[in-house]
Amino acid sequence: SAVISQKPSRDICQRGTSLTIQCQVDSQVTMMFWYRQQPGQSLTLIATANQGSEATYESGFVIDKFPISRPNLTFSTLTVSNMSPEDSSIYLCSAGLGGGELFFGEGSRLTVL
Amino acid sequence: GQQVMQIPQYQHVQEGEDFTTYCNSSTTLSNIQWYKQRPGGHPVFLIQLVKSGEVKKQKRLTFQFGEAKKNSSLHITATQTTDVGTYFCAAFWRGSQGNLIFGKGTKLSVKP
Numbered sequence: 001s002a003v004i005s006q007k008p009s010r011d012i013c014q015r016g017t018s019l020t021i022q023c024q025v026d027s028q029v030t031m032m033f034w035y036r037q038q039p040g041q042s043l044t045l046i047a048t049a050n051q052g053s054e055a056t057y058e059s060g061f062v063i064d065k066f067p068i069s070r071p072n073l074t075f076s077t078l079t080v081s082n083m084s085p086e087d088s089s090i091y092l093c094s095a096g097l098g099g100g101e102l103f104f105g106e107g108s109r110l111t112v113l
Numbered sequence: 114g115q116q117v118m119q120i121p122q123y124q125h126v127q128e129g130e131d132f133t134t135y136c137n138s139s140t141t142l143s144n145i146q147w148y149k150q151r152p153g154g155h156p157v158f159l160i161q162l163v164k165s166g167e168v169k170k171q172k173r174l175t176f177q178f179g180e181a182k183k184n185s186s187l188h189i190t191a192t193q194t195t196d197v198g199t200y201f202c203a204a205f206w207r208g209s210q211g212n213l214i215f216g217k218g219t220k221l222s223v224k225p
């Protein structure tokens with residue numbers, strides 16, 4: 001299994017600013033992903049965080065808006081840039097060990113005013 | 114668009130009643146996973162089904178994968194208040210670089 005720590009756990013931000021969310025895994029993992037979850041909704045995959053290279057984004061998500069870093073096998077960051085109220089959501093970091101199942105962090109609840 | 118359709122969206126049951134959620138896909142799935150998310154919590158992996166017609170049990174939970182590998186179900190026998198939460202099915206989808214895509218989930222509430 002993997003234990004995933006995310007921070008901040010929540011934040012309130014002003015429109016037009018950017019916020020970086022950090023994700024730390026307690027062991028080396030092959031795959032790391034970032035999901036977004038609106039309250040009461042399902043999880044939407046934003047991108048795969050690739051170690052040492054550019055992230056792979058899903059349709060509807062772009063690097064300029066959601067830049068992602070993954071400098072090593074245990075750490076990743078997601079930045080939400082130039083935020084608007086529509087970006088208010090829970091952002092979840094997840095990791096896979098290769099067996100298929102994903103482990104999730106507690107999430108970062110973002111409110112944009 | 115959504116690759117795995119999940120129904121119902123909500124289910125309210127009396128404690129002790131059974132509960133079932135269904136997941137359907139228009140395409141054959143390589144495997145399917147189920148997650149549970151408690152209110153205010155994060156998704157937690159329950160199980161993965163791989164084989165056609167596979168049935169797995171975890172105490173009061175029974176998971177099934179259809180013969181055609183296009184549908185799956187999660188059945189809870191004699192629900193308890195601890196079963197409250199949202200149950201998601203998830204499948205790997207080629208259109209997403211083979212990454213895990215989640216259904217919309219079924220939110221279960223249990224009345225004591």
